[in-house]
Amino acid sequence: MVIDNGGQWTHREWRVLRDLGAESEIVPNTTPLENIKADGLVLSGGSPRVGLNAEAMGKCGEYIDKSGVPVIGICAGHQFMAAHLGGKAGPSKVPEFGKTLVSIDDEDDLFKGLPPTIVAWESHNDEVTELPPDFVPLAHSDNCAIQAMKHKTKPLYGLQFHPEVEHTDNGYEMFQAFIDVCQAHKKE
Amino acid sequence: MFDAEKFIDQQVKKVRDEVEGRAIIAASGGVDSTVCAAIVSRAIGDRLLAVYVDTGFMRKGETANVDKMLGRLGVNHMVVDASDEYFDALKGVTDPERKRKVIGEKFIRVFEREAKKFDAGYLVQGTIAPDWIESGGGLRDTIKSHHNVGGLPADMHLKLVEPLRDLYKDEVRKVARALKIEVAEKQPFPGPALAIRVMGEPTRESVAIVREACAVTEDEIEKAAAAGEMKLPWQYFAVLLPVRSVGVQGDIRAYGFTIAVRAVDSVDAMSAVYSKIPHDVLERISTRITNTMKEKVNRVVYDITDKPPATIEWE
Structure with missing residues (x-):
């Protein structure tokens, strides 16, 4: 399920999942937890500053804490996840829009087999400034130290850049990797 | 993958x-509304009437071309x-x-008028995903x-039918190819047309300038692409800026307007990179615009911004 936080590319996330053959649905972030029936959740990006405004992010916190399925936060979803779990998010010193080079520091599940540096598409004024406890960084860019993060043991991921955008290299592979994580988690 | x-x-x-x-159906002659017209006409036949509105903001020769194309498509049209x-x-x-809101409302009033004459209760539109995404609403910001x-x-009275709502342009093109629609590969063109390619008030005069500049830009780029000099961009056009600058044309001081040429590569319009057009092609565009429109335009610039941060069109 794609949780809609009002991003310009929310519908793209749905499209990439559908293109990869996953059954997918966009729902508002105010959907009650009991109606969230999915094998994995994507917390979408949002309109300006929404990632720092817990109220505008609806029930995203509940989904992270209680849905029991893998969750990936993108842009505002990523920032919210960090702040919600005890890290920090705030205004970027240098906001990034459009084409950015992202260096992958740790392939983990999400970036398995990808080149060390990829072209990624960005659109953010804010970013994660401090990781939550038990999270590790996976990627960075010149202007943003935490382009990707992951929980050490739980299937929780955050990406500052937008893998769903056509111009991001290897975006489909990242979504496929997340689908694989969801399928593996379902079997456990 | 998407199955057309x-x-x-x-x-x-x-x-x-x-x-x-x-x-x-609101028919512009573009790929979205033409695909829609073909699908809906397959479903309800002669109970559909395609209405093309000449807003005065159309490109060179466009109204006559679309009229003929809709005729060949075999859809009831006017x-x-x-x-x-x-x-x-x-x-x-x-x-x-x-501008966009005034034009949008005017479209509906014209369609309501024609619907009444045709005794229709439905308005079919070729709305696609980026249209409603960028229009905003709820949490989503209004980009345009x-x-x-x-x-x-x-207070619109017609019921809306929008079969392509969840599709992006690349998917619409796949449907268009499956339907063998002749405009399947036509470059996108916004509904408000040249009115949003004139920065400032769209008058008959300002629209005429940008119409000519768009025609030159399209022609030169299409010629260069056909000659193998470059790949055809996803979208390419000209914008009239309200900025005047000093020039010299035939030993005489000139003080004319500026044309911005824009060309981008994209798949779905939700992100785009500016096209790396060869300088020779840009120079031909620039020379031809300033020579043929010397009374109005004495400077041409090329837009090198991606989306984001810019959008494809300027307004």
């Missing part, structure tokens, strides 16, 4: 179930010349959002009000 044949079958069935009586109404409605309007979404008046 399956999509067509589903939508034909859906439209057949949904539409009772007659419908009109052309409405509403240009006086549009220029009147936009008198003194310079704000881009205001697309005329067919954000420009709709609250």
